[in-house]
Amino acid sequence: MGLLQSENTRMNGEMSTATKRKREDEAHRPDLNTKRKKLLETRRQLPIWSRQKDIRAAVREHDVLVLSGETGSGKSTQVPQFLLDMFKNGKIAVTQPRRVAAISLARRVADEMGTPCGSSSPASKVGYSVRFDQSTSPSTRIKFLTEGMLLQEMLRDPQMSQYSCVIVDEVHERSVNVDLLLGFLKQLLAERRQSKNPLKLIVMSATADIEMISNFFSKAHPISRGHTSADTDADEVSSEASWQGFSDDEADGAVSPDNKVSICHVEGRQYPVKTTYLAQPTEDVIDTALQRIFKIHCGEPMPGDILVFMTGQETIQSLQKLLEELAENLTRDYPKLLVLPLFAALSQPAQQRIFEPAPPNTRKVILSTNIAETSVTVPGVRFVVDTGKAKIKKFRNQIGLDSLLVKPISQSSADQRRGRAGRETAGQCHRLYTEDGFQAFEKDNTPEILRCDLSEALLKMKARGVDDVLNFPFLTPPPREAMEKALMQLLQLGALEEDGKISKIGQQVARLPLTPSLGRVIVEAATLECLAEVIDIVACLSVESVFLNVDTEEAKEKAQEARQRLFRRQGDHLTLLAAVQAYASESSDRRRWADDHLISHRAMKGAMDVRKQLRAQCKMANLFPDDSGPESDNEPPSEAKSDDILKAFVRGFMNNVARLCPDGSYKTFIGNQTVAIHPSSVLFGRKVEAIMYNEFVYTSKAYARGVSAIQLRWLEEVLGS
Numbered sequence: 218m219g220l221l222q223s224e225n226t227r228m229n230g231e232m233s234t235a236t237k238r239k240r241e242d243e244a245h246r247p248d249l250n251t252k253r254k255k256l257l258e259t260r261r262q263l264p265i266w267s268r269q270k271d272i273r274a275a276v277r278e279h280d281v282l283v284l285s286g287e288t289g290s291g292k293s294t295q296v297p298q299f300l301l302d303m304f305k306n307g308k309i310a311v312t313q314p315r316r317v318a319a320i321s322l323a324r325r326v327a328d329e330m331g332t333p334c335g336s337s338s339p340a341s342k343v344g345y346s347v348r349f350d351q352s353t354s355p356s357t358r359i360k361f362l363t364e365g366m367l368l369q370e371m372l373r374d375p376q377m378s379q380y381s382c383v384i385v386d387e388v389h390e391r392s393v394n395v396d397l398l399l400g401f402l403k404q405l406l407a408e409r410r411q412s413k414n415p416l417k418l419i420v421m422s423a424t425a426d427i428e429m430i431s432n433f434f435s436k437a438h439p440i441s442r443g444h445t446s447a448d449t450d451a452d453e454v455s456s457e458a459s460w461q462g463f464s465d466d467e468a469d470g471a472v473s474p475d476n477k478v479s480i481c482h483v484e485g486r487q488y489p490v491k492t493t494y495l496a497q498p499t500e501d502v503i504d505t506a507l508q509r510i511f512k513i514h515c516g517e518p519m520p521g522d523i524l525v526f527m528t529g530q531e532t533i534q535s536l537q538k539l540l541e542e543l544a545e546n547l548t549r550d551y552p553k554l555l556v557l558p559l560f561a562a563l564s565q566p567a568q569q570r571i572f573e574p575a576p577p578n579t580r581k582v583i584l585s586t587n588i589a590e591t592s593v594t595v596p597g598v599r600f601v602v603d604t605g606k607a608k609i610k611k612f613r614n615q616i617g618l619d620s621l622l623v624k625p626i627s628q629s630s631a632d633q634r635r636g637r638a639g640r641e642t643a644g645q646c647h648r649l650y651t652e653d654g655f656q657a658f659e660k661d662n663t664p665e666i667l668r669c670d671l672s673e674a675l676l677k678m679k680a681r682g683v684d685d686v687l688n689f690p691f692l693t694p695p696p697r698e699a700m701e702k703a704l705m706q707l708l709q710l711g712a713l714e715e716d717g718k719i720s721k722i723g724q725q726v727a728r729l730p731l732t733p734s735l736g737r738v739i740v741e742a743a744t745l746e747c748l749a750e751v752i753d754i755v756a757c758l759s760v761e762s763v764f765l766n767v768d769t770e771e772a773k774e775k776a777q778e779a780r781q782r783l784f785r786r787q788g789d790h791l792t793l794l795a796a797v798q799a800y801a802s803e804s805s806d807r808r809r810w811a812d813d814h815l816i817s818h819r820a821m822k823g824a825m826d827v828r829k830q831l832r833a834q835c836k837m838a839n840l841f842p843d844d845s846g847p848e849s850d851n852e853p854p855s856e857a858k859s860d861d862i863l864k865a866f867v868r869g870f871m872n873n874v875a876r877l878c879p880d881g882s883y884k885t886f887i888g889n890q891t892v893a894i895h896p897s898s899v900l901f902g903r904k905v906e907a908i909m910y911n912e913f914v915y916t917s918k919a920y921a922r923g924v925s926a927i928q929l930r931w932l933e934e935v936l937g938s
């Protein structure tokens with residue numbers, strides 16, 4: 218009876234929650250509708266609007282459409298909506314290179330369609346899926362995903378049966394993931410062509426090599442005709458009803474499956490962007506950026522936010538500090554400045570702050586890496602300041618590792634950056650390099666597949682059943698040597714069997730949203746029964762730096778004192794664990810605790826999010842010893858467990874081990890390169906038998922970051938296992 222009663226109460230509770238949600242949905246509906254109607258006016262002005270019939274016809278005609286069009290012409294937001302009615306029985310997937318774009322586009326398209334976004338309501342038609350954050354509903358019809366997430370989905374459902382159409386957006390970025398996706402999709406198109414559920418593919422970009430992509434899929438059949446935003450075809454957009462219904466008779470089912478490719482080009486951009494260059498190259502780009510930002514701020518009328526493209530987190534944070542100091546001295550004659558950073562390691566909510574309007578009489582200045590370069594529209598931005606540089610991942614053969622190097626961007630990237638202005642009104646793009654400098658940039662981005670470690674890509678291919686990776690249909694085949702190296706690494710990790718087939722461990726690693734090395738660490742930790750602790754550390758490694766940078770001597774002393782209790786003599790990994798555990802067990806005021814310890818509260822919140830997601834994923838994969846998941850949250854590990862934690866890391870990072878040499882330097886096992894412990898490490902200045910590190914960075918010299926002391930005999934032990 219008691220059970221029944223509580224069951225009843227639970228059901229009543231559920232019913233009332235469902236009813237409440239329905240009521241809330243209904244209460245919001247007029248709002249959503251008003252917003253939709255208002256946005257419809259804006260959408261009608263987009264250059265792509267008048268091309269909807271062409272685009273639908275092209276999709277109907279062939280399985281593949283390659284669509285090019287200026288930045289801001291409306292590709293990412295409009296094409297999925299144009300096609301929605303053609304695919305009544307399946308979803309549309311839209312891939313993006315980065316999560317910030319996937320989320321903001323999902324929100325925008327949901328607003329344009331007058332539907333709630335993501336998991337906020339079971340009726341929501343638009344959702345998104347990015348690493349560590351999935352937000353969809355049972356009614357999702359259009360799903361924005363990062364390329365990596367679609368690849369993950371492909372492992373679970375190789376036929377991608379839930380999708381009738383895949384849109385691969387911003388293909389010019391040529392990440393490894395996009396190249397892999399195109400190869401898989403080419404194979405899948407052929408397979409599904411024979412089935413009752415054929416697949417359609419649309420590949421889009423403003424700056425990609427259209428011919429090369431269309432040749433990859435097949436011979437091209439151009440259907441393009443010159444068209445500008447002024448050529449609006451009145452019939453097509455005459456009323457809201459025609460937009461809603463799309464019941465034109467060519468719609469459903471009328472497909473002509475073949476392996477030909479349609480090409481469509483949308484001409485015209487909505488608003489002009491004035492581009493300026495420096496007369497002379499600059500020596501100090503941060504200082505030049507600072508001056509330019511203030512020149513715009515003090516000289517240009519409000520409103521008008523500024524988006525600045527920088528190289529990475531460190532340069533962003535130093536410019537942010539300078540800007541904020543100077544902004545304090547501005548007289549009341551000028552508006553206030555609100556400086557917002559944007560880089561990949563920032564937590565999702567912190568990234569989303571850039572989309573919120575600035576307070577009254579305040580100009581937003583967003584300091585971003587290239588993650589805001591494509592696809593995003595930051596409302597309010599009129600001015601783009603481009604330093605012309607980015608951090609690029611490059612595989613260094615000698616040391617067998619990826620490292621990040623600061624390099625000039627490509628012309629295509631520069632045009633994408635410029636394209637972030639002129640989206641809501643006329644804009645300006647301030648290029649902090651000369652016009653000759655621009656001409657000297659490479660035309661397109663070098664495909665990542667030609668310059669980075671391929672182990673993650675190859676593991677994904679193996680997990681998807683591609684055994685003969687050397688003969689995979691790559692858009693640009695990577696060098697054979699790089700492939701062989703990656704296969705060797707996977708073999709070392711135990712992710713492949715001797716015959717090259719994926720192992721059970723490999724399958725487990727491939728399903729985790731982590732690099733093969735970190736994934737292998739997790740699987741090893743499960744065996745060594747220290748999974749909860751290792752997840753805490755991996756969570757910290759997946760977010761921005763947890764320990765705040767301190768630059769003055771005084772701040773350094775203060776930090777040293779405050780953090781003393783957290784520091785572990787074994788190095789950074791166990792120190793991070795101590796920090797997460799102390800933060801998680803702080804029950805009164807976590808923010809104050811973080812401030813007192815000069816720890817980033819934002820990073821810690823992000824790490825807690827990642828920890829939650831990773832725990833759930835490991836539980837699903839039965840990696841915890843029992844069903845219950847991690848037992849205790851915050852118990853400091855014993856000495857033996859601490860060793861096991863580090864051994865788990867050694868298993869995944871065997872190639873990142875260096876031993877102490879008689880001259881006091883550390884030399885890598887592979888490549889015999891000298892590597893110094895980074896000043897940010899708790900091991901900085903210490904001499905230990907050997908070190909293991911997560912990252913290799915090359916600035917003034919070669920540094921190891923994320924470092925712990927290890928014993929050389931562990932290597933044998935770990936390899937033996």
Ligand SMILES: Nc1ncnc2c1ncn2[C@@H]1O[C@H](COP(=O)(O)OP(=O)(O)OP(=O)(O)O)[C@@H](O)[C@H]1O
Pocket residue numbers: 263286287288289290291292293294295321325422423487591592593594595596636639640641
């Ligand atoms: N979040 C937003 N807020 C305000 N306006 C937006 C937003 N998202 C899109 N828009 C408007 O819609 C237009 C089209 O955006 P969309 O992303 O579809 O263009 P695109 O052709 O894909 O551009 P790109 O190649 O630069 O990604 C923008 O120029 C802007 O006017």
